[in-house]
Structures are given as C-alpha cells and as structure tokens.
Amino acid sequence: MHFFFIADLVGTFVFAVSGALAARERNFDLFGIFIIAFVAAVGGGTLRDVIIGRTPVFWMKEPLYVLSIFLGALTAILFQKKAGYMHRALILFDTLGIAVFTIIGTEIALSYPYQFHYSIVVAIGMMTACFGGVIRDILCNEIPVIFHKELYATPCLIGSVIFLGLRNFDFFQGYISLIAMFVIVVVRLCAIKYSLQLRID
Amino acid sequence: MHFFFIADLVGTFVFAVSGALAARERNFDLFGIFIIAFVAAVGGGTLRDVIIGRTPVFWMKEPLYVLSIFLGALTAILFQKKAGYMHRALILFDTLGIAVFTIIGTEIALSYPYQFHYSIVVAIGMMTACFGGVIRDILCNEIPVIFHKELYATPCLIGSVIFLGLRNFDFFQGYISLIAMFVIVVVRLCAIKYSLQLRID
C-alpha cells in the first residue's frame, strides 16, 4: 500500500531521530549515533522478521529505509541544540510512529503464510512498535524505558486488538487501520498527559 | 511426546515466575513484568530456533506457551509477598526447568534436518536452558548471573552429554531423558548446596 509505505518511512525517520538524540546525549561518536538511530528505527521490525522467518529482513530489501535513517540521524545532529524545542514535536512523531508500526506489524502477521493465533498477531504488532526502543536502551546500557514509564506498549496492544476486531465488520480496510492508529495516538497522548502507568504496589 | 509437552509448559511457567519476580524487584510496570517473564521463559528456545532456522519460533505456533507465561507472571504478582517462602520452591522448579529445557533442546537439535556435530548439539541443549536467564538479566541491566555464580550451565552440559552417550545403548528413549534430567537436577542442587563454582584465580 502506497500510504503505508510512506508512513513506514516517516515512522523510521522519526525513530531514527529519537535514537540519534539519545546517543548524542551519551556522547557517542558519529558511528554510535548512526547505529543507535538504526536499531531504534528498525530493531522492532527486524526482531519480528527474524522470529517469524521473514528473511532477509525488511530493511535489507529496500535501501530507502537506510536513507530514511541516515536523514533522521543527520536531522538529530544538525538540530540537536534545538532539541528542547523539538521535544513536543518528537513526542508527537514518536506517537505517530508507534501507531503506524503497530498496524504494519499486525498486518504483516495476518498476511504471513503461517496462520498465527490472534494473541501472537497482537504480540507481533506490539513488538514491531516497541522493541526498537528496547534495543536502543540496552545498547545505551540503560533499563528499557518502556518497562517503567508511562503506558507505551498498552496503546499498541489496544490498537492491535481493535484492528483485529473491526476486521469482522464490513468496513473498508484502510479505514480500519486509520481508526486503530487513531486510538493508539489518543491513548498514548492521554497516558503522557496524565502520567498513566501500569503500576502495582 | 505428551509428557515432554507438559514438562515444557511447566518449565515455561516456572521460568516466567522467576522472570516476573526479578522484574517486580526492579519496580517494572505490569508490561515490563510480563516481558521479562516472557524472555526468561522462552528466550533460550527462541535463540535456538532463530540460529538453526526453525521459524516461526516454537512459541508462535502454540498459544499455550503464552498462556503459561501469563499465568506464571500472574502467580508471581499475586504471591510476591510470599516470595521469601517461595524461594526454595523456586530454586527447585528452576532446576527442574533447566533439566527439561536442556533435554528438549538436545532432542530438537538431534531431530533437526541438518546433521549437527555433537558439540553443537550439546551447545544447543545448554543454550535452550540457559539463555533465557541471560536475556532476562541483560534487559534488567545486570551482568548475567550465570557468568559468575554457582554452576548453572555445567549441569546442563553434563546432562546433555550423558543423554547423547546413553543413546548408544539399548535403553528406552524416555528412560534416557529421565536419567539425564535426574543428573542435571542432582548436580545443580549440589552446586547450590555446596556453592560449587568454576572459578580460576
């Protein structure tokens, strides 16, 4: 789908920016910045492709992903001093990114030759959106932020389930994707605004 | 094999409990607890399946694994305050877990279409049992405990070698598994009781 491919590249770009900013904060060199941008952007999808056996993994078949990451890292380096101003923009873009990645991951799982159980399909959708950030944090030697901050994986879970649920109705496919992505964005932004957490004490 | 499948689910449950308890100690949120339970339980087998090319990896084909992990994480959360009392039970279950996982990993390696060298078969058996814990510790940002505590991988190594050795005799296959698992349990429990380590100074 044309729209999805562009959204995917935009999501990749945004995650690359966030990865590069994280690496920049830790004084990594240019190579380190690029690698962290890379894993933040494609880590989740790579893990997905590897464990379902969809190899070579997606970004190896389409150089535009690498270009997208390169531009993302460059943007982060050039505008790094304005990162404070960029903060709000980044949160918004990151939220769009996880929405797009969740739905892309869910669709890839659904259309895969192997017929996965729905719980696995949802897990694949979440993994696509969330594990780039996990690998980024591990390479930066930190506890992954999604394990102890505001809801991040939960909106993806909800969006993926809604996507699966709506498929049983007679709506137009692209419409379902948009609804599910919209829900992810709303839940995530509410979680940030009201510091929603999944804590137990 | 029926017995093995149940033992596998029990091992998965036990490792999920240990993973969830570790995540709980570090104040991870519900999502973090579930993910750590997940990687502790299926990380070793996932790595095994990925590097031998047995994809989609095992837990994606059988939703009972996910259910088993879910129940394990739930158990850890509900009985967490009794974790002190659970300590001995956990060690015993963990020991049973590595015994079962080592033999399952060894058998999968043996029955794989590619004919592996015996050293690789043993490595696959050990990896199945031990790498879930390694990935768990990395996600918790700690040095993997099996690199510097009591013998953990060594009992698995011994058990896997014994399993391969006994196959040359005319015993019943399930019997061999039981002997090998029994040896793993005994060596591991002795290692804990007498603080056996593989240190060099």
Added chain:
Amino acid sequence: MHFFFIADLVGTFVFAVSGALAARERNFDLFGIFIIAFVAAVGGGTLRDVIIGRTPVFWMKEPLYVLSIFLGALTAILFQKKAGYMHRALILFDTLGIAVFTIIGTEIALSYPYQFHYSIVVAIGMMTACFGGVIRDILCNEIPVIFHKELYATPCLIGSVIFLGLRNFDFFQGYISLIAMFVIVVVRLCAIKYSLQLRID
C-alpha cells in the same frame, strides 16, 4: 577459499582471546569466559546470518570454529598474567581480525541468492566485523566501546567500499581482498596511533 577459511579461523581465535580477556577482567567464571569468547568471536557473523536468513548459522556447520574459540579462551586464561605484554599483539591481531571479517562478510553478502543493494552489502560487511564486540560489551554490561572510542567501524566501511569499487576493474579477486584488508589495517592502526575519533561537539 582455503586462504580465507584459515584467516577466518585465525580471526575467530583472536576475537575469542580478546573476549576471554575482557571476561577474565570482570571475574567471570570459566563458563562466562567461554561464552564471552564465543559471542565476541562469532556474534557478528551470527547476526549477519540470522538477518539474511542463512541458517543454521555458519559456526553450527563447522566444529572447527568452536575448537578455535576454545583454544582462544584457553590461551587467554593461560597467558592472562602476560596480558600486558600481549596488549600490542592483541591490537594487531584484532585489527587483522576485523579486516578478514569485513571482507568475508562483504563476500557472503555479494554471493547471497538475494541481490542486496550496495549500501546493504557494506553494512553486512561492517556488521560481521563489529557486532561481536558490541554483543561482548552488552553481556559485560558496558556501553559498547566502538560507539565512543577510536575509529573501528569506519576502517571496515572504507575497506568494504574499496572492495566493491575494485571489483569493477580487471584485477584478480584474491588481490582485491588483500588490498581492501590492507587498507582496513592501515586506517585502523593510524586511528589507534593518532587517537582518531568521529566526534562532533
């Protein structure tokens, strides 16, 4: 190729030594030392094989790799007290190792059934050489050294690009490999000698 296979085993041995020395410094036990030696030596090639779908991964098909790693770990343990004296030798061997691994990775990517874009071929070459060290550092719970020290990935990048460039001329294939490896070694040694870094401030 005979020469390459031997060079590959030597590179594996050298990386195993460096991994084992790093594990030894951190007081890991014998098992920990062997595992760190293992991932340092074959981690890059394993990641390469997994993401391009070349499974079972290379070291599972040839027990000489395991033997090579075993000897490397043993060497590190036996001569550890002379590690000071070994320092220069290790740097030289490590440099030879990344040179060999870069070219092997580049060649594997070129000869793979899937036709990769040149940027991906270069990435695969670099990954083969550099990611063993990244995984080694993560298992030791440290920020990967190649993200913030002297040029390490850059010489591999340059060597891989030169290798691809020279293929368009009518030289003998083995000759191209030697030129590219020579360039990697020279750039890396210069980077160490003059503390060349890819910093931005």
